Amino acid sequence: MFVSYKWLQDYVDLSGITPTELAEKITKSGIEVEGVEVLNEGIRGVVVGHVLEREQHPNADKLNKCLVDIGEGEPVQIICGAANVDKGQKVAVATVGAVLPGNFKIKKAKLRGEESNGMICSLQELGIESKLIAKEYSEGIYVFHQDAEVGTDAIDLLHRDDQVLELGLTPNRSDCLSMLGVAYEVAAVLGREVKLPETEFAESNEKASDYIRVDIEATEDNPLYIAKMIKNVKIMPSPLWMQGRLMASGIRPHNNVVDITNYILLEYGQPLHAFDYDRLGSKQILVRRAKDGEIIQTLDEAKRELTSDHLLITNGQEPVALAGVMGGLDSEVQSDTKTVLLESAYFKGATVRKASKDHNLRSEASARFEKGVDPNRVRAAAERAAHLLAKYADGEVLAGSVEANTLKVEPTVVSVTLEKINRVLGLELEIKEVVDIFSRLQFETSTDNNTIIVTVPTRRGDITIEEDLIEEVARLFGYDNLKSTLPIGSATPGHLTAYQNKRRIVRRFLEGAGLNQAITYSLTSGLKATQFALENREPIRLAMPMSEDHSTLRLSIVPQLLSVLKYNSARQNENLAMYEIGDVFLSQGTDELPEQHEHLGGAITGLWHSQPWQGEKKPVDFFVVKGILEGLFAKLGLEKAIEFRQAEKEGMHPGRTAEIYLSGSSIGFVGQTHPTVEKEYDLKETYVFELSLKAILEAEVEPLHYQSIPRYPSITRDIALVVDKDKAAGELESIIIDAGGALLKEVHVFDLYEGDRMEAGKKSIAFSLKYFDPERTLTDEEVVKAHDKVLHAVKVKAGAVLRG
Known part of the structure; x- marks a missing residue:
């Protein structure tokens, strides 16, 4: 709602209050002023x-x-x-x-x-x-x-020496969709009076009832219809002050008659419509529901097909307006119009909303009917419009109005106790102060001991219960004046559990490593339900599935992630890295609910690293994915308890798959999907992993220990061990670490040789070992002694021989 500051002064004394100050006061009272526009700024x-x-x-x-x-x-x-x-x-x-x-x-x-x-x-x-x-x-x-x-x-x-306040109204405050509604609000905030517009005019000797009859068939949709007749009007431009106010409110001027109806819409919040009486085609107004397939040509020259959900204004036979939305083209006011039939009516909001939505005709009038107009302003708006038509269109207003009225309106009466007001707001108001606030709002009040009985005017349809009255007291008293209090009683501050906090760490780490989160359905097909499962259980099928593709609860996340890769790859997104944290469902029998275990799954395909300028490309491989998981385990403090062991798993590549153990217990797997699976999903080389997140996040972790940077030099020894081809490097590494004792600080593999110079069935694995003592410089004798223990251990326990 755009509110002209100069226009508002017609109804409320704003002396001593600048537009900016007024905007601040209105905002503090509960209606946000989104901005104040200076119309002549910079001119x-x-x-x-x-x-x-x-x-x-x-x-x-x-x-x-x-x-x-x-x-x-x-x-x-x-x-x-x-x-x-x-x-x-x-x-x-x-x-x-x-x-x-x-x-x-x-x-x-x-x-x-x-x-x-x-x-x-x-x-x-x-x-x-x-x-x-x-x-x-x-x-x-x-x-x-x-x-x-x-x-x-x-x-x-041009009346541009003005400032316009833009009100951001919530749907319940439709009373402020009019200048008078805003005036009542501002008067209550400032503690001043409201001056109502002038509505007096001279009537001619002729009666309106001699020219028009009003009949209503759809009384539920239109309980009140008022028609006034104005003869001998002169169509001309409206006064400059009226044009200026309309433009400041976002409405284009047309001519004096149309502008007056729009002016009343803004002033009273009551939409009006002016018909050219001579083009109406009859002496009857009949309000009825449209017939299915009936056609009306509206003011925008569009022909619209109607249904029985739409309410029509007709001349007894033909439609002349879509009630509350837009008038018809045939009866519009034109430059030669002499006699005007003025409509002021109360239409049911839901009916107008239906027509407005069906025909995509959102108008200022329909917006007000949808949110609810004041039924007690329908007649007053018509009288005000007649006053302006007589004054600015030289019209002769015929005596009386023609009405069809089945509307029964009673003001809402709401009671609230002083004790509840003070208890809810944390105040110590006296009953006189509360009554004064309601008086400023122009609500009629009476008291019965400490109970305040309020008769709410019909313009405030948003007030129906005692909490609404408490809100009015709070905002007029001033939210800034409410006391700050602390909660009474014991309360536990909210925080993340250790599990929730670690889960966030997992998400942040994987996203920082370049993976994107996916969220997939927990339901899958019966065929995919058991694929890649960490624990084999009987799959659980829904009793009434919506489709076969979503008929069974999943036991693994990986199949859905492969479907995500397939979907994206088919749309030329080839370099993909996805992860998901979600539940899998394990059966406990036919009469028991399944167990829900939270798993972490991932799937990566395409290039992991690409620098076209340098000509560098690195496709994803097993060690990229393994490295991501190792980084995650290190982030969670589990790196010493984790072990990767070569494994074979259905659906996975036999030579590029590892099972992951945490403190000796299997928690998941990582590796390349089998070429047949990649062909099935139409994917290039793809690597996946799935872990029991519950096992990872609930594992006991040693407290974090910090070590000072070594002040003394280290000594490195490299060894190349000839072992059987089926001997795992991880097994050798464990033997070396156990035998190396306290002086051995780092061990890593740096070479593998299986060439023609190696005897059949053998391979050479080279390790680099770093020895140091943080307290002193090691001697060669001490390093040799520790190193000999390592060589002896790998020879005895693994049958390893130093490569010559």
């Missing part, structure tokens, strides 16, 4: 000028040479390119030295050899949006009424 030096002469520019076909009186002595020459500029017009002139929006400064200039001392302005050049400008001035300059005084401020005359 100066624009005056009303009188075009005394106009002639064709001697050197340009599309330019005009104008002699303009700007109220400063001698007339000035201005070159203007507008096609509609002409002699005798009163126009907006930006004088030399003036500033227009965008900090555009006007200077003396020569255009095609002719001097120009200023600029004759269009409304767009004065900062008004094109969509808000009347069609006759959408192109070319703006022309004032002949009464405009030369030399006066054109911006003030």
